[in-house]
Amino acid sequence: MVESDTPKKKxxxxxxxxxxxxxxxxxxxxxxMRMNEQIARDAEVARIHAEEDLQGMIDSFDQSNETITKYLQEYQDFAS
Structure with missing residues (x-):
């Protein structure tokens, strides 16, 4: 009986x-899967923040360009 129990237990x-x-x-x-989904969410948040930062830089450059254009026009008007 012991021999038959051992293979069954095994x-x-x-x-x-x-x-x-x-x-x-x-x-x-x-x-x-949960980790990959979290990584994807984190990457999307990082992308959005980077996009917002870049847009802020572009807006700042646009404002600087407008100021430079204004002063250049005033200079040209004065020089004429």
Whole structure:
């Protein structure tokens, strides 16, 4: 009887081990998916902030160009 119980216990333990391995793999896949989604969200937020910063720089350059154009026009009018 002992010999027949041992292979059954071994087989049962192998099945349990396989099930635990599958569950751990599924859990890791879900965690990887959550991390990838978080990375994508973070990247989108970073992109938006960079775009806003660039737009601010462009607006500042536009304002500077308008000021320079105004003073250049005044200089040209005065020089004429």
């Amino acid at each position: 087989k049962l333990q192998e099945q349990i081990d396989a099930q635990v391995a599958r569950e751990l793999e599924e859990q890791q896949e879900k965690e990887d």
